[in-house]
Amino acid sequence: MKILVTCKRVLDPYVKARVKADGTGVNLDNVKMAMNPFDEIAIEEAIRMREAGKADEIVAVSIGAAKTEETLRTALAMGADRAVHVVTEDDIEPLGVAKVLKSLVESEQPGLVIMGKQAIDGDSNQAGQMLAALLGWAQGTNVSNVELDGDTANITREIDGGLERLALKMPCVLTSDLRLNEPRYASLPNIMKAKKKPMDKKPIDELGVDTAPRQTLVSVSEPPPRAAGVKVASVDELVDKLKNEAQVI
Amino acid sequence: MSILIIAEHDNAEIKGATLNTLTAAAKMGDSVDILIAGSGCSGAAEAAAALPGVRSVKLADSAEYANQLAENVAPLLVQLAGDYSHLVAPATTNGKNLMPRVAALLDVMAISDISDVVDADTFERPIYAGNVLSVIKSNDATKVITVRTTKFAAAEAAGGSASIDSIDGSGDTGLATFEGQDLTQSDRPELTSAKVVVSGGRGMQNGDNFAMLDELAGKLNAAVGASRAAVDAGFVPNDYQVGQTGKVVAPDLYIAIGISGAIQHLAGMKDSKTIVAINNDEEAPIFQVADYGLVMDLFDAVPQFTAALD
Incomplete structure (x- = not known):
């Protein structure tokens, strides 16, 4: 079985996002970028499936400008077999991403697609569900455990009240939650090997899908910071402040 | 419309x-x-x-x-x-x-x-x-x-x-089958709508120590939450997680105990009206959003806090 995994290049999760001075977007120039953490988990899961003999090929896909290649090289260094880079300078909305991925699924014919549950830049949490919808496939979002059994994926999902178990007809789309696994670090020899793994570059226009934006960005701003608080010296002082100053207990 | x-x-x-x-x-x-x-x-x-x-x-x-x-x-x-x-x-x-x-x-x-x-x-x-x-x-x-x-x-x-x-049903697509649920049982208020939330982080050291937070939460009629670090470490179930990709809460009072205050945790609680942080590391980023910060070992502070509410 072939597994298609996706990865997005995003602002490093440990770097605080700053709005550009002209208010047109978030500053991504000269800041540290990284692979979306949920996508690392998705790739790790695919690799573990291949190691367990459940899959024989992992194709990593990303959509973005030239530097997206670095993110795909990371996926290859972790263990993906080859990469597809859909090249565009534009920001593609989740619906457009799903349409691009549908086109690649039709040409690659994977038995399973694994994605991150959300990208930590836009925080939309949409593309996986949208891809499943466009393909008419089952979707397993926020998964924390996956067992493949023939044509069925038995999954555990993280939901608001706890955990939910579903049996999904394959092929299907899964999106990873934090507890699915702990992704490996790429070793130096594997980073070297990844440079020779195949990477297919596809200009987005050649796919013939409509990725025109449906939303107009009106503004971006930073929320007002919280006013500075005070340090208290003891539990008694804390309880006094909560009772008499904040009046919350 | x-x-x-x-x-x-x-x-x-x-x-x-x-x-x-x-x-x-x-x-x-x-x-x-x-x-x-x-x-x-x-x-x-x-x-x-x-x-x-x-x-x-x-x-x-x-x-x-x-x-x-x-x-x-x-x-x-x-x-x-x-x-x-x-x-x-x-x-x-x-x-x-x-x-x-x-x-x-x-x-x-x-x-x-x-x-x-x-x-x-x-x-x-x-x-x-x-x-x-x-x-x-x-x-x-x-x-x-x-x-x-x-x-x-x-x-x-x-x-x-x-x-x-x-209205009539649209039929079963047959794509997915429900197999079961494991829902967390709790007598405490629901996390996203509670007026007071007591959350624990990596500083709690293990799941058993969360009993201490339950006791404090009981006095305050509070829900109990946790940081990602505490959930990843297996101290508490996933549905306790407050943060960017967990639950977003905005209670009247949020008490962060042994939580350092990573960006993704702050995303889930910084709209709370009053924030209290108890942490023995005075450099912890959580103090930057706290209205009241107490630099103290939580294993001393939490029992004192609970006792003070009697």
């Missing part, structure tokens, strides 16, 4: 998140219907009919909706969508699972986790873990929206008398 709310419910009753969603929907237009899709869900439908300002309740009571699987509910919404300008659900794990699937079937973008309604087409939503607020205008004919419930007050739950219209 005609708005359809997809209710959060457990067949017997509607969940609190539906009330916040109703407040958000009322800012989009004044004709608001509510969909109850479930099985044996007339109880939830009657509760929805009692919400003030609701025009009618659409009741889809059919076996294929018993567990509200997105694969089965999405086609129903596509059937209904022609009558509405807005389809709106709370940004719960259910809403987040369902609505993008509906949007893609309608060939429209979804608008996730809105924090304000500017006008019927324009919405504010947090991005980058809440460090940036974006305002976007949707150019799609149908707006498919999930609502950040902490940003909208809960509507009244009684006083209305909407009609209940039964």
